[in-house]
Amino acid sequence: MARYTGPVCRLCRREGVKLFLKGDKCMTKCTLERRSTKPGQHGTSRARKESGYSKQLREKQRVRRTYGILERQFVKHFGLAATRPGKTSENLLQILEMRLDNLVYRLGFADSRAQARQLVNHGHFAVNGRKTDIPSFIAKPNDVIVVRDRSKTLEYFKTRAELLSQKGIPTWLSLDINALSGRVVTIPSRADLELPFDEQMVVEYYQR
Known part of the structure; x- marks a missing residue:
């Protein structure tokens, strides 16, 4: 079964936020707090202005990496969310949470x-x-x-x-x-989920 096997702290540094991929260890031993730059040799380069596409991509990657899902399966979840009644963005989060x-x-x-x-x-x-x-x-x-x-x-x-x-x-x-x-007990609503995502940008990414 395909899954990411690389260093997870690298993902947090790339996204610039804590994704809590190591559980409680992220509260005490967080690489992001020591090295807030992006990973790689260009991580310390001067930040460029992000385009709309770049912001949508980063938000999609944030959601996907938080839940530990590779792209192919994430696209399947998005397709299922799009076929359900209601807001696609909220449907997607509900599928991921369930x-x-x-x-x-x-x-x-x-x-x-x-x-x-x-x-x-x-x-x-x-x-x-x-x-x-x-x-x-x-x-x-x-x-x-x-x-x-x-x-x-x-x-x-x-x-x-x-x-x-x-x-x-x-x-x-x-x-x-x-x-x-x-x-x-019930399917969670968006108000029940304290997640640092703008899931609507994920929808915009796939519908561009």
Whole structure:
């Protein structure tokens, strides 16, 4: 399965914002705070005035890299968002948020989306009682995500259970710490998502 395997701090420097790709480590050991220039030999060059296309591209890359999705799959998500009723920009964010790897991250079972993706790939989770190891699986309201019984005996999930009480989860999700399970209460609205994106620019990028 294709995925980005390079240094993730480089991505934050390129986008000029914290993307929190390393989870809690981004709060204490952030390369962007020490080196705010863009990566590469031209990173310290004088900044040029950005064109409209350049701004749209950067915003699209910010969203895509935050969720850890490569271009081909991101285009598929955008195509799905465009076919749904309502605003394409809000539909896109809802699809990204309802991905299984993102839900595992939001529920606190992982410190980053990359870690959540790995946990899902290794088959540690079930959705509505069925083992699901596809990170791009799109959940629906009332779907229940639970750590599988055989995985609950692993030291990782035993430790994670102790930390879940300290994690804050979005209001559109519910969490049962004792059962190591979570439920999608409703599809999140844009107001529920505190994201530093201008998703409308992503729509403009693909519709140019």
